Amino acid sequence: METIKFSDFPELINPNLKLKDAKMIIQDKTDIEEDNQRFHIYFDFFDFYGWESYNENSFWDFFKIKIYDTSRYFAKISKKFYDTEITLDLNKKVEELKQLIFQQKKINIDNLNFSYGNYISSNNEILNNVNLFENEFIVI
Numbered sequence: 001m002e003t004i005k006f007s008d009f010p011e012l013i014n015p016n017l018k019l020k021d022a023k024m025i026i027q028d029k030t031d032i033e034e035d036n037q038r039f040h041i042y043f044d045f046f047d048f049y050g051w052e053s054y055n056e057n058s059f060w061d062f063f064k065i066k067i068y069d070t071s072r073y074f075a076k077i078s079k080k081f082y083d084t085e086i087t088l089d090l091n092k093k094v095e096e097l098k099q100l101i102f103q104q105k106k107i108n109i110d111n112l113n114f115s116y117g118n119y120i121s122s123n124n125e126i127l128n129n130v131n132l133f134e135n136e137f138i139v140i
Helices: 019-030 048-054 094-105
Strands: 002-005 037-043 063-069 073-079 082-088 114-116 137-139
Touching: 002 019, 019 037, 019 063, 063 073, 082 094
Parallel strands: 073 137
Antiparallel strands: 002 063, 037 063, 073 082, 114 137
16 A cells, blocks of 8 residues: 655645546556555544644645555465465456465465455455455455
């Protein structure tokens, strides 16, 4: 996942900006194709110890966008004492992703499950529209 600050891209701070235009700006800045972008906008102001020093910062420094690419999602595989990472195309069916993991990591397909939140996905499911900002995604 990548994170960008609104203050670094003032063209995003436009009350008339259309979603398609924001996606185009994000594509230019991150090289993530518009159709593969999933993003979450949030206000990041959790360091209360530095409160006084932050008062002079731009308000927009604290508005951020977290972005990931559904065609190149960085996932963690965790099985008992085995942990590794892999890049997955979430636009493919789970059964295709399992085959890819088997080819690259030699993990038995029958032992693979895709989990997010409290849900385990089915083989025919495509995960490109799952909100992975709110749900931890893991291959178990």
